[in-house]
Amino acid sequence: MIGQVPLDEPMLVEPGMAPEGGEASSTGGVFRLIFEVFIENRLAVIGIGIVIFFVLFCFVGPIFYHTDQVHVNLNIENQGPSIHHLLGTNNVGYDIVGRLMAGGQTTLEVGLAAALLATTFGVLWGAVAGFVGGIVDSFMMRIVDALLSIPTLFLLLFLATIFTPSVPLLILVIAFVAWLVPARLVRGEALSLRTREYVQAVRGMGGGGARIILRHIVPNAIGTIVVNATFQVADAILLVAYLSFLGLGVPPPAANWGGSLANGVNYVFAGYWWQIWPAGICIVSTVVAFNFIGDSMRDALEVRLQRR
């Protein structure tokens, strides 16, 4: 009997080359190549820098810059920037810098968690639909089509109106509308991947559908997934901002950038720029940063664009 290459052992491949099918395995060379392509994109590096900055600002900043973001202080409402309040205070006396930190935590948490949840669910949905095919595929994708036909903002407003907003709910609501895109993308990949020889081989050796999907199809669509996930984060942050701007974000005293911006806009004629610009800059910077990263990830993971 001819010996079989153990499925759980790395295949013999040339250094720096992706395995030709089979179960995806890590090779330092591939990642090095991806990394090299990635960092060639200056905007991506800037994007990474911005994201790191905001993560540190929001999660480490409060350790050094102490503010009370739970209790209002009407005695210092609407004050301009000063040594005591670097970016001034808002209409109920919250320090703006502290508010941006607290709001950034919520925004980033919701954005990242919603993107992760949407990507995970969407990938599995699309992979199953694409792999199984036939009537199951048709049924599953018609559900996707039906949900895609509903305007996102309308659906978000509807859901956020029915339920009392909270961080977990915002994550669920945003993920509920965001999973459709990765589902379609991965389904397209799965339709192609399921015909590959290594998938046939797994079938021939008695491998089940779950194993094929989780160990072969999903890992081999990882490029598409990762690129989409970065855009998902950016989109989710924007959606959080939309909802909060419309008054459907997390209730006070919790903060988020969209809510801070919406609150600041009430004072646009009063000239309280410090209540508008910082929150707006935070939202725009973070969204642009994730888009930079996504663009570069696409360059790095897309075979046709790679410099080999």
Next chain:
Amino acid sequence: MKTRSALTRSLLGGVAGLALLLSACGASTATTPQVVKGGTATFAEPPAAPPNYIFPLMSLQYFSVSNLGDFIDLMYRPLYWFGQNGKAQVNPSLSLAQLPIFTVNSSGDSVATVNLKKYMWSDGTAVTSRDVEFWMKLLVANKANWAAYVPGAFPDNVTSVTYPSPTQIVFTFNKTYNQNWLLYNELSQITPIPQQVWDVTAAHPSTVGNYDLTPSGAVAVYNYLTNQSKTPSTFATNPLWRVIDGPWTLQSFSNTGEAVFVPNKRYSGPIKPKLSKFIEVPYTSDTAEFNALHSGAVDYGYLPTQDLSQKAYLSKQGYSFAPWVDFGFTYFPLNFTNRTVGPIFNQLYVRQAIQEMVNQPQYIRDIFHGYAVPSYGPVPVVPANPFASPYEKSNPYPYNPTAAKTLLTSHGWAVHPNGVTTCVNPTLCGAGIKKGAGLNFSLLFASGVTTVTSEMEALQSSLSTIGIKVTLSQKPFNAVLSVATPCPSTGPNVSKCTWQMANWGGGWVYAPDYYPSGGEILAAGAGSNSGGYNDPVNNANIVATHTQLGTAAMFTYEDYVAKMLPVIFLPSADYSLSEYKSTLHGVVPQDAYLNLNPENWYFTKG
């Protein structure tokens, strides 16, 4: 002849001299405005509170200024009009009837004889006692659904109504009442409605009948009209609502709440509209409204408090500033009928603790920038009136976090600042409160008004310091109003009634219960008693105000309310900081009961 001629010359000379003098005066006041015939005036509706109901007989969830004073009253005039030159009093000239003649019959009961003036419906028929009877029949049969219903009062206390002629109605009551109260709180509630069109139970071609004359028929008519009134898109097209007796007829109504009115050419009242069109424009927030005002798109709008710095700019743009003070007070109800938190709200010390965490002076200074007055009881302090008692004005529960905390600890609660205070001694906590129960409430408030949002955030923050956790959420005004109704005690909707505290942001304006005896909002079972408060002493105090003249009974009632806190009192902000174009006249004085009278308005050339 001479004499005559001389006289004539003398007269001519005098007239010529007077003409010269007048022309000279005219030259010196060359800016004397010239009245413009017609014109369109736009009025900004309150933020996120467009009209959504047109049938004058309504339940609590529709009982708002936006629906009544700003909308329905323009088309359907009440029997008695209140508000005269900005003063809180009856206005005989705008009423559909002469002031009632009060007598006492041989049984010692009050009798009110009402004589109608000559008013016409827009279909050419006269407003008669049959239209009043139609209202009364619908009211009696459907009183439980009526927002202004006070058990034992109108219409329960009317033992008989007779209609001796098409222009006369005689009400007989079950005892002798305070005549002012009868006029201001009972007869004031009547709005004649067109029986010749509305006495139907189904859509056309159903024939108009006298269905209202039987209780079951009156219920069927009410149900039909109520259902028709729930479709705003048909307000301007439904044949029912085309027959009116007010000065304005609705030309169009959009789903967003934009109401376009044109003059009712058959209006029989003394003041005919001068404008050719009057438009009420909806806005989702005060910021959106101010954007429109800033751009000059609104003739009569309001300046949000946060934009007070723009007052001078608006003045340069040709706007005049006029704070609109109403005869009302601001509060938010606690839901005593909520099965979870009702037992907690039933404890006076809990309500006192909450009230003592409301820093009204600071809210007035920092949130309303002075355009508000404190509310410590149910009777307004301004406009000046004889009913506000010295005790109510004295602020029985001033801001005092220490006292609030002591109240809780002395009643068996373990106070956890910034956490949730819990009951550790149920015996002291009070009836129905279990060990471990927490002071953890939800508070729904109206969206779109920055000052209300700031106020609720400040209150939430303040309460958190003594461990009263409040979770805030926002909905539009009409949605809050529809939620804040007493929970049913039985039936499938019991579990759906979950609201705990609700603030629609506007409190209460005493209209059409113009006499501030508070029955509609605080008497047990009253149609607008949102929280379901029920206190026998309070009920008796309210009843006493109905019969006793003078201020003694009123003081007793309001002092008790101020002490017992059936609601949480908040500063009463001016209804709006109105801005109106200086070329628009007749806007001021603004009505203390918040009614609109655009028939008084006219433009002059700027």
